[in-house]
Amino acid sequence: MNKILVNGHEKSSVDARDRGLQYGDGIFETIAYKNGQLQLWNEHMQRMQHSAERLSLSQVDEALWLDDIKKLNLSNDAVIKLTLTRGVSGRGYAYGNNDVTCRISAVYSWPEYTESNSLGVTACLCETPVSVNSALAGIKHLNRLDNVLARNEWSDSHIAEGFMLDHSLHIIEGTMSNVFCVLDDEIYTPSLENSGVAGVMRQHVMNLADINNIPVNVIDISEQNFLQMDSIFITNSLIGIWPVTKILSGDQQYNFTIAEQVKTMQTSLNDSLSA
Numbered sequence: 001m002n003k004i005l006v007n008g009h010e011k012s013s014v015d016a017r018d019r020g021l022q023y024g025d026g027i028f029e030t031i032a033y034k035n036g037q038l039q040l041w042n043e044h045m046q047r048m049q050h051s052a053e054r055l056s057l058s059q060v061d062e063a064l065w066l067d068d069i070k071k072l073n074l075s076n077d078a079v080i081k082l083t084l085t086r087g088v089s090g091r092g093y094a095y096g097n098n099d100v101t102c103r104i105s106a107v108y109s110w111p112e113y114t115e116s117n118s119l120g121v122t123a124c125l126c127e128t129p130v131s132v133n134s135a136l137a138g139i140k141h142l143n144r145l146d147n148v149l150a151r152n153e154w155s156d157s158h159i160a161e162g163f164m165l166d167h168s169l170h171i172i173e174g175t176m177s178n179v180f181c182v183l184d185d186e187i188y189t190p191s192l193e194n195s196g197v198a199g200v201m202r203q204h205v206m207n208l209a210d211i212n213n214i215p216v217n218v219i220d221i222s223e224q225n226f227l228q229m230d231s232i233f234i235t236n237s238l239i240g241i242w243p244v245t246k247i248l249s250g251d252q253q254y255n256f257t258i259a260e261q262v263k264t265m266q267t268s269l270n271d272s273l274s275a
Contacts, residue, residue, distance in 0.1 A: 004106040005068050018102055019095065020085025024143030026102075027051045029200075031080040032237050033107075038069070038080065039273055040237060043200045048084065051139045057086060058101045068105035077110040079238060085142070113239060118266065120245030120258060121160035123174070123234070125223070126150040130164045130172045130195045138198035151175040160242065161234055163226075166195055171226045174234050177242075178202035182231035182259040186215040201235045208268045214261050231259035240273075241266045 004012050019025035029048050032039040045062050052059055065082055072080070083104040086095055128150035136143075150164050161174045173179055173196040180202075181188045187209055192198050209216045226232075232244040243258045 002106070002108055003072055004104065005071060007103050008064070008068055008071070010071075014085075014102060014104070015088045017088045017090070018085055019087060019089050019099075020083065020102065020142050022089075023093065024141060025055075025095070026083060026085035026142045027055065027057065027140055028081060028083040028142060029140065030237055031082065033074055033078045033080050034110075035077070035274070040200050040204060043204060044082075044237075047140070047198075047200055048082070051141070052084065054139060055086075055141070057084060058099075060084060060101065060103055064103065065105065068103070072105065072107040074107060079108040079110060081106045081108065083142070111238065117160060117239070117242050120243045121234075122158055122246040122248065123161040123163060123232075123244050124154055124159050125247065125249040126153050126162040126164050126175065128153065128164065130166050132166050132195045134194045137194050137196060138192050140197050140199075147175045159248070161244070163247070165223060168220075169223045171221045171223060172196040177234035177236045177239065180205065180233050180235065181221065181226065181229040182233075182261050183229050185259075185261065186217060187261060187265075188217045188219060188221060188229070190221050191218050199236055201237045201240070204272070205235050205241065205265060205269065208265060208272060209261075212264055212268055214264070227254050230257060231262050232256050233262050233265070240269055 006014055014021060027048060029044045031044050049059060069080060085102040087100045087102045089095055089099060128146060131146050150162055153162060161177055163174055163179065164172055166172050170190065171179060172190050178199040179190055206216050227247065234242050234244060243262050245256050247254045
């Protein structure tokens with residue numbers, strides 16, 4: 001099903017001078033296309049606009065993205081990836097005020113996630129730390145080497161995700177997900193003021209928790225406190241909510257239950273996406 005458009009034209013390559021390739025100078029969004037709908041489309045567009053503003057990238061009209069998606073000829077469930085780079089420039093980090101951005105729209109087959117993942121997955125703690133940089137915190141930018149290194153720390157197919165910490169040993173995120181915990185009937189999620197990606201699904205889940213009158217606390221969570229939580233679950237735009245029932249750390253194994261709050265959030269999320 002893979003198909004790629006560059007600035008609206010079907011092709012599979014970009015200019016070798018593109019700053020996205022040279023420096024990771026750009027942003028991207030990963031969007032679920034399910035049951036004929038682009039899920040959380042408005043939220044993705046809002047984050048892309050906000051991220052572009054923070055990086056001083058020229059905005060792309062939403063209509064252009066939608067036109068690209070129409071050209072992708074979607075039929076079955078699929079993954080849409082929208083990438084915006086600063087475009088072509090010469091050597092050196094400085095960019096010009098008149099740089100023309102590069103717009104890349106791609107469709108990929110829906111991943112074959114195991115249905116049982118919604119009933120609980122196994123995760124591990126990664127050794128690769130998250131880079132701390134408040135100027136980039138929250139943005140889904142193209143420089144994802146931290147996540148690449150962390151994800152390749154394991155090859156066991158039974159491990160669905162790995163958790164990444166900062167240098168102060170605070171849990172920040174998963175390699176592909178945001179992290180939530182439940183303790184004493186309240187939900188906790190790591191602060192992303194200095195590192196990590198503020199996921200669209202993360203914010204959607206926080207909004208749903210508010211609707212369901214479940215308190216959400218955004219705080220620093222130490223590794224020690226993280227492993228003592230009652231329940232843990234992860235989120236992203238493709239997986240929705242997966243409870244984590246087991247975490248591996250070296251030769252240690254930590255087991256977790258699935259709290260009622262997690263089940264409530266799963267039901268509420270499914271309802272919101274099918275409405």
